Amino acid sequence: MASQSGNDNIPLDIRNPELWVPAYIRPVLLELPFRVKFIECGAYHTMAISSENLVFACGLNASGQLGIPSLKSNALSLNLVK
Amino acid sequence: MSKGSSRGVRRELTDFATNQSQYGNDLYTSFTHVPIISGFGFNQLACGDDFTLLLTNNGNVLSTGNGSAGQHCVDHFKPRFEFAAVGSDTLKDGCFETFGIQQIAAGEAHCAALDKNGNVHLWGRNHFGECNEKPDITKVVNTPRVVKYFKEGIERKCLMVACGGFHTLILNQDNDIIALGRNDSGQLGLSQNEYEHQSEPTRVTLFSDKVITNIAAGSSHSVALTVEGYSYSWGGNSHGQLA
Numbered sequence: 073m074a075s076q077s078g079n080d081n082i083p084l085d086i087r088n089p090e091l092w093v094p095a096y097i098r099p100v101l102l103e104l105p106f107r108v109k110f111i112e113c114g115a116y117h118t119m120a121i122s123s124e125n126l127v128f129a130c131g132l133n134a135s136g137q138l139g140i141p142s143l144k145s146n147a148l149s150l151n152l153v154k
Numbered sequence: 155m156s157k158g159s160s161r162g163v164r165r166e167l168t169d170f171a172t173n174q175s176q177y178g179n180d181l182y183t184s185f186t187h188v189p190i191i192s193g194f195g196f197n198q199l200a201c202g203d204d205f206t207l208l209l210t211n212n213g214n215v216l217s218t219g220n221g222s223a224g225q226h227c228v229d230h231f232k233p234r235f236e237f238a239a240v241g242s243d244t245l246k247d248g249c250f251e252t253f254g255i256q257q258i259a260a261g262e263a264h265c266a267a268l269d270k271n272g273n274v275h276l277w278g279r280n281h282f283g284e285c286n287e288k289p290d291i292t293k294v295v296n297t298p299r300v301v302k303y304f305k306e307g308i309e310r311k312c313l314m315v316a317c318g319g320f321h322t323l324i325l326n327q328d329n330d331i332i333a334l335g336r337n338d339s340g341q342l343g344l345s346q347n348e349y350e351h352q353s354e355p356t357r358v359t360l361f362s363d364k365v366i367t368n369i370a371a372g373s374s375h376s377v378a379l380t381v382e383g384y385s386y387s388w389g390g391n392s393h394g395q396l397a
Contacts, residue, residue, distance in 0.1 A: 110197070119201055119206055121196045121199060125196055127190055133181070133235075134180050135205065135220040135233045136234050137201070138180075138188060138218070140189070
């Protein structure tokens, strides 16, 4: 979707520079399966609101900035909920 | 490449790998749906460095991500991995539920919300007074603070707010720009040779004869747009960002 051709299936291993996600030096059209009504970016993440009022996110989620609970982050956030 | 620099790179990669194993493989390289069961639609997003604010269409503000600077306005500073209301650890009982928030903004680690009455609420990191509190690097603002700006004794309403790295810009009903926070690069636009940080809202006098319609703030610089379509930039120019 957002990444360049064929990179979706490459396993992410940050220790191997050959597998790094390539940077775009020119704007690339995002072919998304939803219409975007608002888009915004942080230091290492991008968030969008679709016309159907769904929130989509991509980028780094190490601090939980995407709001997508993963298995390991769930363990960390369990004690957040009273 | 010298030995020293390659060592530096390697250490950075190891740090990242450590992060990865600690938090799981938390990189998302394509847009992924964020599950939020709030029952409301969403009007706006504001992304800080490592946290995100979300404005619902009933005027409430949700947040997720790093909370170490009080971004979530709760009594702890833990990160959040799913959206919950600012001021609460659930989607209910947030501190903005009855305020009718119209617009939100996020800086590196501080946040702003404009309510329906034209008041700006600020919270989060306050190292340089960007949240309208006396600067203190040992304290954060985790109870939203309302910024008050008076002109000739009358309180002025706000139309828009923008957050930079460590500074805050407010556009008010007089079309004046009000600035507070860090000023070591002149990002508050006060005057020449005025580089003092401001924790009190201070008017940018340079635009007295202009009608400003939009403002934005970067890490250490600021821009404004006039009604005629002219844009102005001021502050740090370390990377040519003032154009």
